[in-house]
Amino acid sequence: MNVALRSLALAFALALVGACGGSARPATPTADPLAGRYTATGGGGAIAAVNALAKRFSESHPGVVFQIDETGSDAGVNLATSGGVDFGFTSRALTASEATQLSAVGIGLAGTCVIVNAANPVKNLNKEQVRQIFAGDITNWKQVGGQDLQIKVFIREANAATRGSFESYFFGGKATYVKDATEVFELEQTLKAVGSFGASIGMATASSRTVSETTVNVLTIDGVAPSPENLVNGTYKVGRPLLIVVPSDAAKVKPAIKAFLDFVRSPEGQKLAASTY
The missing domain is CATH 3.40.190.10 (Periplasmic binding protein-like II)
Incomplete structure:
Protein backbone atom coordinates (compact mmCIF):
# COMPACT_ATOMS: atom_id res chain seq x y z
CA MET A 1 0.00 0.00 0.00
CA ASN A 2 1.51 3.33 -0.97
CA VAL A 3 1.92 6.22 1.41
CA ALA A 4 -1.15 8.06 0.14
CA LEU A 5 -3.40 5.07 0.62
CA ARG A 6 -2.00 4.38 4.10
CA SER A 7 -2.63 8.00 5.11
CA LEU A 8 -6.17 7.85 3.77
CA ALA A 9 -6.87 4.60 5.67
CA LEU A 10 -5.51 6.11 8.91
CA ALA A 11 -7.65 9.21 8.55
CA PHE A 12 -10.71 7.07 7.91
CA ALA A 13 -9.99 4.96 11.01
CA LEU A 14 -9.60 8.03 13.20
CA ALA A 15 -12.84 9.47 11.90
CA LEU A 16 -14.60 6.20 12.62
CA VAL A 17 -13.32 6.16 16.20
CA GLY A 18 -14.51 9.71 16.67
CA ALA A 19 -17.93 8.87 15.26
CA CYS A 20 -18.20 5.99 17.71
CA GLY A 21 -17.80 8.37 20.62
CA GLY A 22 -14.12 8.17 21.34
CA SER A 23 -13.85 11.93 21.75
CA ALA A 24 -17.49 13.00 21.47
CA ARG A 25 -18.85 15.42 24.08
CA PRO A 26 -21.84 14.23 26.17
CA ALA A 27 -25.18 15.58 25.06
CA THR A 28 -26.40 18.62 26.99
CA PRO A 29 -29.39 17.65 29.21
CA THR A 30 -32.66 19.18 28.12
CA ALA A 31 -33.80 21.84 30.60
CA ASP A 32 -37.06 21.08 32.42
CA PRO A 33 -39.58 23.63 31.11
CA LEU A 34 -41.38 23.45 34.48
CA ALA A 35 -38.32 24.50 36.48
CA GLY A 36 -38.73 27.53 38.71
CA ALA A 110 -59.44 16.78 58.24
CA GLY A 111 -61.09 16.23 61.57
CA THR A 112 -61.35 18.90 64.21
CA CYS A 113 -60.49 17.34 67.53
CA VAL A 114 -60.41 18.23 71.21
CA ILE A 115 -57.05 17.95 72.98
CA VAL A 116 -56.00 17.99 76.62
CA ASN A 117 -52.68 17.90 78.42
CA ALA A 118 -51.06 14.46 78.40
CA ALA A 119 -51.23 14.31 82.21
CA ASN A 120 -55.03 14.61 82.20
CA PRO A 121 -56.72 11.25 83.00
CA VAL A 122 -59.90 12.20 81.06
CA LYS A 123 -59.96 10.31 77.75
CA ASN A 124 -63.50 10.90 76.48
CA LEU A 125 -66.14 13.62 76.55
CA ASN A 126 -69.58 13.72 75.04
CA LYS A 127 -70.69 16.49 72.71
CA GLU A 128 -72.61 18.39 75.40
CA GLN A 129 -69.73 18.23 77.88
CA VAL A 130 -67.41 19.78 75.30
CA ARG A 131 -69.86 22.61 74.67
CA GLN A 132 -70.32 23.24 78.41
CA ILE A 133 -66.56 23.32 79.06
CA PHE A 134 -65.83 25.80 76.30
CA ALA A 135 -68.86 27.92 77.27
CA GLY A 136 -67.82 28.00 80.92
CA ASP A 137 -70.76 25.97 82.28
CA ILE A 138 -68.33 23.24 83.39
CA THR A 139 -65.28 24.79 85.03
CA ASN A 140 -63.55 21.97 86.94
CA TRP A 141 -62.24 18.65 85.61
CA LYS A 142 -63.80 16.78 88.55
CA GLN A 143 -67.22 17.53 87.00
CA VAL A 144 -66.37 15.17 84.13
CA GLY A 145 -64.47 12.52 86.08
CA GLY A 146 -61.08 14.19 86.22
CA GLN A 147 -58.94 15.79 88.89
CA ASP A 148 -60.00 18.70 91.08
CA LEU A 149 -58.48 21.36 88.81
CA GLN A 150 -59.90 24.51 87.23
CA ILE A 151 -60.14 24.11 83.48
CA LYS A 152 -58.06 26.41 81.27
CA VAL A 153 -59.62 26.87 77.80
CA PHE A 154 -57.64 27.63 74.64
CA ILE A 155 -59.43 28.55 71.41
CA ARG A 156 -58.22 29.22 67.87
CA GLU A 157 -58.33 32.66 66.26
CA ALA A 158 -61.70 33.86 65.00
CA ASN A 159 -61.20 33.11 61.28
CA ALA A 160 -59.53 29.72 61.69
CA ALA A 161 -61.17 26.83 59.83
CA THR A 162 -60.56 24.67 62.93
CA ARG A 163 -62.62 27.04 65.06
CA GLY A 164 -65.35 27.34 62.44
CA SER A 165 -65.92 23.59 62.20
CA PHE A 166 -65.70 23.25 66.00
CA GLU A 167 -68.37 25.88 66.54
CA SER A 168 -70.60 24.47 63.82
CA TYR A 169 -70.68 21.03 65.43
CA PHE A 170 -70.51 21.69 69.16
CA PHE A 171 -72.44 24.98 69.27
CA GLY A 172 -74.58 24.74 66.15
CA GLY A 173 -73.20 28.08 64.99
CA LYS A 174 -71.38 31.01 66.56
CA ALA A 175 -70.07 30.19 70.04
CA THR A 176 -70.01 32.16 73.26
CA TYR A 177 -66.84 31.12 75.07
CA VAL A 178 -65.90 31.28 78.71
CA LYS A 179 -64.63 34.78 79.51
CA ASP A 180 -61.06 33.80 80.32
CA ALA A 181 -60.56 31.65 77.20
CA THR A 182 -57.19 32.36 75.58
CA GLU A 183 -56.92 32.73 71.81
CA VAL A 184 -53.98 31.02 70.11
CA PHE A 185 -52.84 31.00 66.49
CA GLU A 186 -52.13 28.01 64.26
CA LEU A 187 -51.58 24.40 65.24
CA GLU A 188 -48.07 24.63 66.70
CA GLN A 189 -49.03 27.35 69.16
CA THR A 190 -52.12 25.36 70.16
CA LEU A 191 -50.07 22.24 70.88
CA LYS A 192 -47.51 24.23 72.83
CA ALA A 193 -50.19 25.96 74.94
CA VAL A 194 -52.17 22.85 75.84
CA GLY A 195 -48.99 20.85 76.37
CA SER A 196 -47.72 23.47 78.84
CA PHE A 197 -50.81 23.74 81.10
CA GLY A 198 -51.85 20.60 82.95
CA ALA A 199 -55.53 21.55 83.31
CA SER A 200 -56.00 22.90 79.79
CA ILE A 201 -58.19 21.97 76.85
CA GLY A 202 -58.12 23.14 73.25
CA MET A 203 -59.28 22.57 69.68
CA ALA A 204 -56.96 21.34 66.93
CA THR A 205 -56.77 19.70 63.54
CA ALA A 206 -56.73 15.92 63.90
CA SER A 207 -53.55 15.44 61.89
CA SER A 208 -50.55 13.15 62.20
CA ARG A 209 -48.73 16.11 63.78
CA THR A 210 -51.34 16.41 66.53
CA VAL A 211 -51.51 12.69 67.22
CA SER A 212 -47.71 12.40 67.43
CA GLU A 213 -47.34 15.25 69.95
CA THR A 214 -46.42 13.58 73.26
CA THR A 215 -47.44 16.52 75.48
CA VAL A 216 -51.14 16.29 74.57
CA ASN A 217 -53.85 13.64 74.25
CA VAL A 218 -56.58 13.61 71.62
CA LEU A 219 -59.96 12.88 73.21
CA THR A 220 -62.64 10.63 71.81
CA ILE A 221 -66.01 12.33 71.42
CA ASP A 222 -68.98 10.17 72.41
CA GLY A 223 -66.55 7.25 72.31
CA VAL A 224 -65.40 7.87 68.72
CA ALA A 225 -61.80 8.74 67.81
CA PRO A 226 -61.07 11.32 65.04
CA SER A 227 -59.23 8.75 62.90
CA PRO A 228 -59.09 8.94 59.09
CA GLU A 229 -61.26 5.83 58.89
CA ASN A 230 -63.92 7.31 61.16
CA LEU A 231 -63.91 10.55 59.19
CA VAL A 232 -64.41 8.72 55.91
CA ASN A 233 -67.17 6.44 57.22
CA GLY A 234 -68.89 9.34 58.97
CA THR A 235 -68.84 8.03 62.54
CA TYR A 236 -66.66 10.95 63.61
CA LYS A 237 -68.80 13.98 62.89
CA VAL A 238 -66.43 16.95 63.07
CA GLY A 239 -64.73 17.02 59.67
Whole structure:
Protein backbone atom coordinates (compact mmCIF):
# COMPACT_ATOMS: atom_id res chain seq x y z
CA MET A 1 0.00 0.00 0.00
CA ASN A 2 1.51 3.33 -0.97
CA VAL A 3 1.92 6.22 1.41
CA ALA A 4 -1.15 8.06 0.14
CA LEU A 5 -3.40 5.07 0.62
CA ARG A 6 -2.00 4.38 4.10
CA SER A 7 -2.63 8.00 5.11
CA LEU A 8 -6.17 7.85 3.77
CA ALA A 9 -6.87 4.60 5.67
CA LEU A 10 -5.51 6.11 8.91
CA ALA A 11 -7.65 9.21 8.55
CA PHE A 12 -10.71 7.07 7.91
CA ALA A 13 -9.99 4.96 11.01
CA LEU A 14 -9.60 8.03 13.20
CA ALA A 15 -12.84 9.47 11.90
CA LEU A 16 -14.60 6.20 12.62
CA VAL A 17 -13.32 6.16 16.20
CA GLY A 18 -14.51 9.71 16.67
CA ALA A 19 -17.93 8.87 15.26
CA CYS A 20 -18.20 5.99 17.71
CA GLY A 21 -17.80 8.37 20.62
CA GLY A 22 -14.12 8.17 21.34
CA SER A 23 -13.85 11.93 21.75
CA ALA A 24 -17.49 13.00 21.47
CA ARG A 25 -18.85 15.42 24.08
CA PRO A 26 -21.84 14.23 26.17
CA ALA A 27 -25.18 15.58 25.06
CA THR A 28 -26.40 18.62 26.99
CA PRO A 29 -29.39 17.65 29.21
CA THR A 30 -32.66 19.18 28.12
CA ALA A 31 -33.80 21.84 30.60
CA ASP A 32 -37.06 21.08 32.42
CA PRO A 33 -39.58 23.63 31.11
CA LEU A 34 -41.38 23.45 34.48
CA ALA A 35 -38.32 24.50 36.48
CA GLY A 36 -38.73 27.53 38.71
CA ARG A 37 -39.65 28.73 42.20
CA TYR A 38 -43.34 28.64 43.14
CA THR A 39 -45.20 29.91 46.19
CA ALA A 40 -48.16 28.55 48.14
CA THR A 41 -49.88 29.40 51.39
CA GLY A 42 -52.94 28.36 53.37
CA GLY A 43 -54.42 26.52 56.33
CA GLY A 44 -52.46 24.33 58.71
CA GLY A 45 -54.91 21.47 58.43
CA ALA A 46 -53.79 20.84 54.85
CA ILE A 47 -50.10 21.65 55.10
CA ALA A 48 -48.86 18.11 55.81
CA ALA A 49 -50.48 16.80 52.64
CA VAL A 50 -49.35 19.79 50.58
CA ASN A 51 -45.75 19.42 51.77
CA ALA A 52 -45.73 15.70 50.96
CA LEU A 53 -47.20 16.25 47.50
CA ALA A 54 -44.80 19.08 46.70
CA LYS A 55 -41.81 17.02 47.84
CA ARG A 56 -42.77 14.06 45.68
CA PHE A 57 -43.41 16.27 42.63
CA SER A 58 -40.03 17.99 43.06
CA GLU A 59 -38.33 14.59 43.14
CA SER A 60 -39.57 14.05 39.59
CA HIS A 61 -38.80 17.68 38.65
CA PRO A 62 -35.65 18.71 40.55
CA GLY A 63 -35.76 22.17 39.05
CA VAL A 64 -39.13 22.88 40.67
CA VAL A 65 -38.83 24.51 44.10
CA PHE A 66 -41.87 25.22 46.28
CA GLN A 67 -42.02 27.79 49.07
CA ILE A 68 -44.94 26.74 51.28
CA ASP A 69 -46.16 28.81 54.23
CA GLU A 70 -48.95 28.38 56.79
CA THR A 71 -51.01 31.57 57.04
CA GLY A 72 -54.55 30.24 57.47
CA SER A 73 -57.25 29.09 55.07
CA ASP A 74 -58.68 32.59 54.51
CA ALA A 75 -55.28 33.93 53.50
CA GLY A 76 -54.73 30.98 51.18
CA VAL A 77 -58.04 31.64 49.43
CA ASN A 78 -57.51 35.41 49.19
CA LEU A 79 -53.94 35.20 47.90
CA ALA A 80 -54.80 32.50 45.36
CA THR A 81 -57.65 34.69 44.12
CA SER A 82 -55.51 37.82 43.83
CA GLY A 83 -52.50 36.05 42.31
CA GLY A 84 -50.35 36.73 45.36
CA VAL A 85 -49.27 33.07 45.38
CA ASP A 86 -49.17 30.36 42.73
CA PHE A 87 -51.69 28.26 44.62
CA GLY A 88 -53.50 28.28 47.94
CA PHE A 89 -54.70 25.50 50.21
CA THR A 90 -57.55 25.35 52.70
CA SER A 91 -58.88 23.14 55.46
CA ARG A 92 -62.47 24.22 54.83
CA ALA A 93 -64.97 24.28 51.99
CA LEU A 94 -65.09 27.27 49.68
CA THR A 95 -67.96 29.69 50.04
CA ALA A 96 -70.33 30.12 47.11
CA SER A 97 -68.65 33.42 46.25
CA GLU A 98 -65.12 31.97 46.44
CA ALA A 99 -66.12 29.02 44.25
CA THR A 100 -66.96 31.41 41.38
CA GLN A 101 -63.34 32.59 41.29
CA LEU A 102 -61.38 29.49 42.24
CA SER A 103 -61.05 25.87 41.14
CA ALA A 104 -60.42 23.32 43.88
CA VAL A 105 -58.73 19.92 44.00
CA GLY A 106 -59.54 17.75 47.00
CA ILE A 107 -56.67 16.24 48.98
CA GLY A 108 -58.64 14.60 51.78
CA LEU A 109 -60.57 15.28 54.95
CA ALA A 110 -59.44 16.78 58.24
CA GLY A 111 -61.09 16.23 61.57
CA THR A 112 -61.35 18.90 64.21
CA CYS A 113 -60.49 17.34 67.53
CA VAL A 114 -60.41 18.23 71.21
CA ILE A 115 -57.05 17.95 72.98
CA VAL A 116 -56.00 17.99 76.62
CA ASN A 117 -52.68 17.90 78.42
CA ALA A 118 -51.06 14.46 78.40
CA ALA A 119 -51.23 14.31 82.21
CA ASN A 120 -55.03 14.61 82.20
CA PRO A 121 -56.72 11.25 83.00
CA VAL A 122 -59.90 12.20 81.06
CA LYS A 123 -59.96 10.31 77.75
CA ASN A 124 -63.50 10.90 76.48
CA LEU A 125 -66.14 13.62 76.55
CA ASN A 126 -69.58 13.72 75.04
CA LYS A 127 -70.69 16.49 72.71
CA GLU A 128 -72.61 18.39 75.40
CA GLN A 129 -69.73 18.23 77.88
CA VAL A 130 -67.41 19.78 75.30
CA ARG A 131 -69.86 22.61 74.67
CA GLN A 132 -70.32 23.24 78.41
CA ILE A 133 -66.56 23.32 79.06
CA PHE A 134 -65.83 25.80 76.30
CA ALA A 135 -68.86 27.92 77.27
CA GLY A 136 -67.82 28.00 80.92
CA ASP A 137 -70.76 25.97 82.28
CA ILE A 138 -68.33 23.24 83.39
CA THR A 139 -65.28 24.79 85.03
CA ASN A 140 -63.55 21.97 86.94
CA TRP A 141 -62.24 18.65 85.61
CA LYS A 142 -63.80 16.78 88.55
CA GLN A 143 -67.22 17.53 87.00
CA VAL A 144 -66.37 15.17 84.13
CA GLY A 145 -64.47 12.52 86.08
CA GLY A 146 -61.08 14.19 86.22
CA GLN A 147 -58.94 15.79 88.89
CA ASP A 148 -60.00 18.70 91.08
CA LEU A 149 -58.48 21.36 88.81
CA GLN A 150 -59.90 24.51 87.23
CA ILE A 151 -60.14 24.11 83.48
CA LYS A 152 -58.06 26.41 81.27
CA VAL A 153 -59.62 26.87 77.80
CA PHE A 154 -57.64 27.63 74.64
CA ILE A 155 -59.43 28.55 71.41
CA ARG A 156 -58.22 29.22 67.87
CA GLU A 157 -58.33 32.66 66.26
CA ALA A 158 -61.70 33.86 65.00
CA ASN A 159 -61.20 33.11 61.28
CA ALA A 160 -59.53 29.72 61.69
CA ALA A 161 -61.17 26.83 59.83
CA THR A 162 -60.56 24.67 62.93
CA ARG A 163 -62.62 27.04 65.06
CA GLY A 164 -65.35 27.34 62.44
CA SER A 165 -65.92 23.59 62.20
CA PHE A 166 -65.70 23.25 66.00
CA GLU A 167 -68.37 25.88 66.54
CA SER A 168 -70.60 24.47 63.82
CA TYR A 169 -70.68 21.03 65.43
CA PHE A 170 -70.51 21.69 69.16
CA PHE A 171 -72.44 24.98 69.27
CA GLY A 172 -74.58 24.74 66.15
CA GLY A 173 -73.20 28.08 64.99
CA LYS A 174 -71.38 31.01 66.56
CA ALA A 175 -70.07 30.19 70.04
CA THR A 176 -70.01 32.16 73.26
CA TYR A 177 -66.84 31.12 75.07
CA VAL A 178 -65.90 31.28 78.71
CA LYS A 179 -64.63 34.78 79.51
CA ASP A 180 -61.06 33.80 80.32
CA ALA A 181 -60.56 31.65 77.20
CA THR A 182 -57.19 32.36 75.58
CA GLU A 183 -56.92 32.73 71.81
CA VAL A 184 -53.98 31.02 70.11
CA PHE A 185 -52.84 31.00 66.49
CA GLU A 186 -52.13 28.01 64.26
CA LEU A 187 -51.58 24.40 65.24
CA GLU A 188 -48.07 24.63 66.70
CA GLN A 189 -49.03 27.35 69.16
CA THR A 190 -52.12 25.36 70.16
CA LEU A 191 -50.07 22.24 70.88
CA LYS A 192 -47.51 24.23 72.83
CA ALA A 193 -50.19 25.96 74.94
CA VAL A 194 -52.17 22.85 75.84
CA GLY A 195 -48.99 20.85 76.37
CA SER A 196 -47.72 23.47 78.84
CA PHE A 197 -50.81 23.74 81.10
CA GLY A 198 -51.85 20.60 82.95
CA ALA A 199 -55.53 21.55 83.31
CA SER A 200 -56.00 22.90 79.79
CA ILE A 201 -58.19 21.97 76.85
CA GLY A 202 -58.12 23.14 73.25
CA MET A 203 -59.28 22.57 69.68
CA ALA A 204 -56.96 21.34 66.93
CA THR A 205 -56.77 19.70 63.54
CA ALA A 206 -56.73 15.92 63.90
CA SER A 207 -53.55 15.44 61.89
CA SER A 208 -50.55 13.15 62.20
CA ARG A 209 -48.73 16.11 63.78
CA THR A 210 -51.34 16.41 66.53
CA VAL A 211 -51.51 12.69 67.22
CA SER A 212 -47.71 12.40 67.43
CA GLU A 213 -47.34 15.25 69.95
CA THR A 214 -46.42 13.58 73.26
CA THR A 215 -47.44 16.52 75.48
CA VAL A 216 -51.14 16.29 74.57
CA ASN A 217 -53.85 13.64 74.25
CA VAL A 218 -56.58 13.61 71.62
CA LEU A 219 -59.96 12.88 73.21
CA THR A 220 -62.64 10.63 71.81
CA ILE A 221 -66.01 12.33 71.42
CA ASP A 222 -68.98 10.17 72.41
CA GLY A 223 -66.55 7.25 72.31
CA VAL A 224 -65.40 7.87 68.72
CA ALA A 225 -61.80 8.74 67.81
CA PRO A 226 -61.07 11.32 65.04
CA SER A 227 -59.23 8.75 62.90
CA PRO A 228 -59.09 8.94 59.09
CA GLU A 229 -61.26 5.83 58.89
CA ASN A 230 -63.92 7.31 61.16
CA LEU A 231 -63.91 10.55 59.19
CA VAL A 232 -64.41 8.72 55.91
CA ASN A 233 -67.17 6.44 57.22
CA GLY A 234 -68.89 9.34 58.97
CA THR A 235 -68.84 8.03 62.54
CA TYR A 236 -66.66 10.95 63.61
CA LYS A 237 -68.80 13.98 62.89
CA VAL A 238 -66.43 16.95 63.07
CA GLY A 239 -64.73 17.02 59.67
CA ARG A 240 -63.98 19.38 56.82
CA PRO A 241 -62.49 19.08 53.31
CA LEU A 242 -58.86 19.80 52.48
CA LEU A 243 -58.40 21.63 49.17
CA ILE A 244 -55.75 23.06 46.88
CA VAL A 245 -57.12 26.12 45.08
CA VAL A 246 -56.10 28.04 41.96
CA PRO A 247 -57.83 30.69 39.84
CA SER A 248 -60.74 29.38 37.77
CA ASP A 249 -59.24 31.16 34.76
CA ALA A 250 -56.79 28.53 33.47
CA ALA A 251 -54.74 31.24 31.74
CA LYS A 252 -53.71 32.50 35.19
CA VAL A 253 -52.35 29.10 36.27
CA LYS A 254 -48.68 28.46 35.44
CA PRO A 255 -47.77 25.29 33.47
CA ALA A 256 -45.84 23.86 36.42
CA ILE A 257 -48.84 24.29 38.72
CA LYS A 258 -51.11 22.62 36.16
CA ALA A 259 -48.70 19.68 36.03
CA PHE A 260 -48.55 19.60 39.82
CA LEU A 261 -52.36 19.50 40.05
CA ASP A 262 -52.45 16.64 37.53
CA PHE A 263 -50.14 14.74 39.89
CA VAL A 264 -52.30 15.67 42.90
CA ARG A 265 -55.40 14.26 41.14
CA SER A 266 -53.64 11.03 40.19
CA PRO A 267 -54.09 7.81 42.23
CA GLU A 268 -50.50 8.18 43.45
CA GLY A 269 -51.09 11.75 44.58
CA GLN A 270 -54.36 10.97 46.33
CA LYS A 271 -52.82 7.98 48.10
CA LEU A 272 -49.86 10.08 49.22
CA ALA A 273 -52.11 12.84 50.56
CA ALA A 274 -54.21 10.32 52.48
CA SER A 275 -51.08 8.82 54.07
CA THR A 276 -50.30 12.09 55.87
CA TYR A 277 -53.34 11.85 58.16
